Amino acid sequence: MKLHLYPTKSALGEAAAAMGAQAIRDAIAAKGRARIIIATGASQFEMLDALVREPDIDWSKVTGFHLDEYIGMSDRHPASFRRYLRERFTSKLPTLGAFHFIEGDARDLKAEVSRIGDLVKAHPIDVTFAGIGENGHLAFNDPPADFNVDDPYIVVQLDDVCRRQQFGEGWFPTFDDVPQTAISMSIRQIMASDLVVLSVPDARKADAVQKALEGPVTPACPASILQRHPACHVFLDPASAGKLSSTSLLGADRDPE
Numbered sequence: 001m002k003l004h005l006y007p008t009k010s011a012l013g014e015a016a017a018a019m020g021a022q023a024i025r026d027a028i029a030a031k032g033r034a035r036i037i038i039a040t041g042a043s044q045f046e047m048l049d050a051l052v053r054e055p056d057i058d059w060s061k062v063t064g065f066h067l068d069e070y071i072g073m074s075d076r077h078p079a080s081f082r083r084y085l086r087e088r089f090t091s092k093l094p095t096l097g098a099f100h101f102i103e104g105d106a107r108d109l110k111a112e113v114s115r116i117g118d119l120v121k122a123h124p125i126d127v128t129f130a131g132i133g134e135n136g137h138l139a140f141n142d143p144p145a146d147f148n149v150d151d152p153y154i155v156v157q158l159d160d161v162c163r164r165q166q167f168g169e170g171w172f173p174t175f176d177d178v179p180q181t182a183i184s185m186s187i188r189q190i191m192a193s194d195l196v197v198l199s200v201p202d203a204r205k206a207d208a209v210q211k212a213l214e215g216p217v218t219p220a221c222p223a224s225i226l227q228r229h230p231a232c233h234v235f236l237d238p239a240s241a242g243k244l245s246s247t248s249l250l251g252a253d254r255d256p257e
Contacts, residue, residue, distance in 0.1 A: 001226055001227055001232045001233070001234050002234070002253070003241075003249075003251060003252040003253070004233060004235045004252060005238070005241055005252040006235065006254070008237060009045075009202075009237055010046050012047075012199060012201055012236065012237050013044075013049065013050050013199060013201075014050040015235055016047045016129070016197050016235040017047050017050035017051040017054060018054065019197055019233060020051060020127045020195070020197045021057060023127045023195045024057055024126065025056065027126040027127075028058055028061050033061045033062070034062045034063070034127070035123040035124060035125045035126050036062060036129065037064070037065050037125055037128040037129060037130070037185070037190070038064055038066050038067075038085060039067050039128075039130040039199075040066065040067070040068075040084045041131055042202075043131040043132075043199055043201055043205070044129070044131060044199055047199040047235075048088045051089075052088075058095075059096045059097065060095045060097050062096060062097050063097050063100070064090075064096065064098070064099040064100070065099070065120050065123075066081055066085055066099075067128075067184065067185045068140040068182050068184040068185060069081045069082060069101075069102035069183050070179040070182050071104050071105075071109065071155070072105055072179065072181075073104050073105055073179060075101075078171065081102075082101045082102070085099070100116060104183055109155065109183075113151070113153050113154070116153050116183070120152045120153070120189065124194075125189075125192060125194065126193070126194050128190055128193035128197070129199070130196060130197070131198060133165060133208065133223075134165045134208055135159060135162055135165070135208065136211055136212055136220070136221035136222055137222050137223070138190060138223045139184045139185045140158060140162070140182045141156060141184055141186070142156065142157070142158060142159040142222070143220045143222055145219045146186070146187065147188070147225055149187070149188065150186075150188060152185065152186060152189040153183055153184065153185055153186065153189070154186050155181060155183055158178070158179065158182060163180070165204075168204075187222065191225065194231065195232075196226060196229055197235070198223075198226070198232065198233065198234045199235050200234060200236055200240050201237045201239065202239055202240055203242060205240045206240055206242045206243045209234075209236060209243070209244065210243040212227075213227070214244065214248060
């Protein structure tokens with residue numbers, strides 16, 4: 001993991017978007033196309049706002065996927081990740097080549113998991129934009145995560161810490177309204193991405209950041225697996241980096257201003 005420290009969420013998001021955008025341009029130049037994974041949630045607001053404004057990307061040559069979606073939720077629900085992505089990403093990019101949404105309310109859930117899994121297997125991923133959950137989750141792989149499952153997408157149970165994060169971020173009127181299951185991209189599929197760009201602002205993520213970056217690689221902190229990724233870049237602000245050691249912070253890239 002390579003650490004990047006920025007003074008504000010806005011600066012963090014812009015820097016993360018710039019790194020990912022350059023990887024998209026490079027993939028298009030080298031292969032004639034780019035394949036990306038886009039995360040959702042409050043931690044991605046600033047990054048996505050900056051990414052859709054990045055210049056000189058031929059979005060018609062980009063195919064996108066997302067990390068996860070609640071099971072049984074309509075795409076009209078305010079918390080739907082399909083709605084989130086349409087509002088903040090795909091609607092901003094009218095020339096986007098394709099975006100493959102997870103249909104969490106599909107009648108045949110097994111068929112949907114197979115469908116989206118087959119699609120992502122056919123498109124090697126150049127860049128994954130993601131975050132880290134308050135419980136250390138990666139996508140909706142809550143602890144203890146399965147590091148060994150080969151399927152690109154899996155059905156998962158959401159733990160209470162994860163569900164309380166979703167409620168705390170204001171996506172649901174009550175905790176009981178937060179779904180208990182989701183379709184999530186698996187750990188192995190995330191690890192197969194050429195580049196992983198993590199945007200992780202806010203003090204509420206500080207414990208998870210410290211465990212993910214400085215603790216052991218363990219299913220108890222799913223994001224810790226990214227210590228083994230050859231090209232994972234973590235973008236933090238002072239609040240989310242607040243529990244890291246001076247050694248980790250010493251090696252961080254910082255805003256030149």
